Amino acid sequence: MxxxxxxxxxxxxxxxxxxxxxxxxxxxxxxxxxxxxxxxxxxxxxxxxxxxxSYDRLIAAINTQTFDLWTEWLEERLASDPPDRIAALVAGYFSFAQAHANLWMAIYDHRMVEDMPIPDEMAERRGMLTEVVVREVAAVLPQEAQPLAPRLARSLVATVHGHCTFALNGSFALLGETDPLAMATARVKESLAAAGARF
Amino acid sequence: MxxxxxxxxxxxxxxxxxxxxxxxxxxxxxxxxxxxxxxxxxxxxxxxxxxxxSYDRLIAAINTQTFDLWTEWLEERLASDPPDRIAALVAGYFSFAQAHANLWMAIYDHRMVEDMPIPDEMAERRGMLTEVVVREVAAVLPQEAQPLAPRLARSLVATVHGHCTFALNGSFALLGETDPLAMATARVKESLAAAGARF
DNA sequence: GCATAAATTGAGCACTGTTCAATAAAAGAA
DNA sequence: TTCTTTTATTGAACAGTGCTCAATTTATGC
Known part of the structure; x- marks a missing residue:
């Protein structure tokens, strides 16, 4: 009515x-x-x-809100001052996805049409998640490697994302992998170590 | 009729x-x-x-066929004896996804329902792709690290998958990353090097 | 109090996946 | 061959979907 x-x-x-x-x-x-x-x-x-x-903009708005929650989720875990902040970050990425599987997957299920990209305001809010990772990556990199932080951080997010995807969609289970989080964390630390990080 | x-x-x-x-x-x-x-x-x-x-089984059959093509695609590129087989593998993963974006994405868009998992025959065919990677990873790992090959290979597939996803769905572009393939290849090599690989 | 502007509705369109009785076609038995 | 049984195929129907838009209701400005 x-x-x-x-x-x-x-x-x-x-x-x-x-x-x-x-x-x-x-x-x-x-x-x-x-x-x-x-x-x-x-x-x-x-x-x-x-x-x-449009339908697309409604979904985009919902998914952007999920990004907000996700960033908040990570910040909360980091705020508790964990001994290993990088491990906490990877674990936070995973635990959010697992705790809100439908919401998390919807982010990647939805594809914006080419001619109508995501609105600026939403893109900026989504970018905050990466910002958190850039900040934490920069914190463990030595002085001379600081300029690498943004690109490396994005790449590490992709690395963790791949592991998280396979964990949730059953690909890892099908292949016999039982600890995707440990694998993701190991990969991230190897790459950070290669860039001279100390933790 | x-x-x-x-x-x-x-x-x-x-x-x-x-x-x-x-x-x-x-x-x-x-x-x-x-x-x-x-x-x-x-x-x-x-x-x-x-x-x-059912609809699900039709989609599953289509996607399994895409896996077949994809594995074939990788083997073709490796058969030409590239100087850097690992780089060729990562590049092959990317180029297939880019050349057949709709088919590739459909694999991950489709989620099998919990109570009706993918048939054994299809699961086995899909596993062949990982087999190729396990073989190539084992080939660059030293003798003592051979037992690590299967788990490491799966994990590296996940790493590349994450980068490939972000490349195709526009996440990387939105964050300013212009060379996802280079990033993925770098991450893979760092992890292989950490395991003692020589190439 | 009235004219204008804006929000809300409900009905309709062209689709979708899914089911199932009825029908048509093939295979087997006499 | 003819008759019966089994199997494949159809077409129609059901309950949904996203999307559009004229008509109506509600709020605002004069």
């Missing part, structure tokens, strides 16, 4: 985002339904299109 | 697979349609279900 006075545009946007995020966590990307989200917030699917413009 | 005499069961299965593979290459996982494949082979969608049992 029409409830225009119930929520301002911003409130409605937030409402849809919260419920959409919940729905994504419950059923995953493949079974996600804009109609179902609309039903849950008490509006009709056309309203979602009115607010978000 | 009914064309029962036109194709035997095996022929029909092959026909659907070929056309399904072509369709997947053209439109990708998200826009793949069993009905469209049926139309193209001149049968009706029910027949696909009769032959493959």
């Amino acid at each position: 029409g409830r225009r006075s119930d929520h301002s545009r911003k409130e409605l946007e937030a409402l849809i985002l919260v419920e959409g995020h919940r729905h994504m966590a419950e059923v995953g990307f493949a079974r996600f339904s804009a109609r179902e989200v609309a039903k849950r917030v008490g509006y009709v699917v056309g309203t979602l299109y009115n607010v978000f413009g | 009914g064309r029962r005499s036109d194709h035997s069961r095996k022929e029909l299965e092959a026909l659907i697979l070929v056309e399904g593979h072509r369709h997947m290459a053209e439109v990708g996982f998200a826009r793949f349609s069993a009905r469209e494949v049926a139309k193209r082979v001149g049968y009706v969608v029910g027949t696909l279900y009769n032959v493959f049992g």
Whole structure:
């Protein structure tokens, strides 16, 4: 039913985002339904299109929120001052993905169309995760290797991402690997050591 | 129209697979349609279900065929006796994914349901790709490190996979990385060197 | 209080995967 | 050969999907 006075545009946007995020966590990307989200917030699917413009932008907004949570998750673990910050970072990457498998996978299930790339504001928020890694990588690299930090950090994120993907989608299990986290951590440390890192 | 005499069961299965593979290459996982494949082979969608049992098994069959092609692709590049076989392997992984982006991504877009895992025959064919990598990794490792080869190889596949994913989905471009292949190759070599490899 | 602007709806379109009775075709038995 | 049984194939139906848009309802500015 029409409830225009119930929520301002911003409130409605937030409402849809919260419920959409919940729905994504419950059923995953493949079974996600804009109609179902609309039903849950008490509006009709056309309203979602009115607010978000397209299905893609709704999904993008949900996934960007997942990035926010993920960055926060990492920062929390680092804030507890773990003895091995690099290991904590890798473990944090894994544990978030495992704890929120549907949300995490949705990030990579969704592909933005070529002609309509992700909005700047969202791209920036997503980039914060990498920023955290760059900072921690820089912290263990020697002075002369500091300029390498950004590229190396991105590459190490990719390394961990690959291991995390195989852990969650069953590829590792199928091949008999039982400790993907240990493997990922080992690879990261080898590359950091090669760059002269000390920990 | 009914064309029962036109194709035997095996022929029909092959026909659907070929056309399904072509369709997947053209439109990708998200826009793949069993009905469209049926139309193209001149049968009706029910027949696909009769032959493959379910949508999931059809996709699994298509993706397994992609694995076959991919393994073949790598072996071809190694057969030309490149000076750096490890680099050739990483480059082959990347070039296949880039040359057949829709097919390659479909492998990871598709998630087998928990209660119905991938059939043994398909799992074995998919494993051949890793076998190639295990063989090449073993070839550069010293005698005493040979037992490490299988686990290390799987882990290096994951490393390359992560880089390849970020290269294709635009994550690297968004973060300013312009040479994902070089990054992946560097990471692989660092880990092999750490295990005592010589090349 | 009224005209204008904006948000919300509901119905419709063209699809999708999936199921299943009815039908057509092939194989086997007499 | 003819008749029966088994098997393959169809077509229609079901419950969904994303997406669009005229019509309606609601809020705002004059």
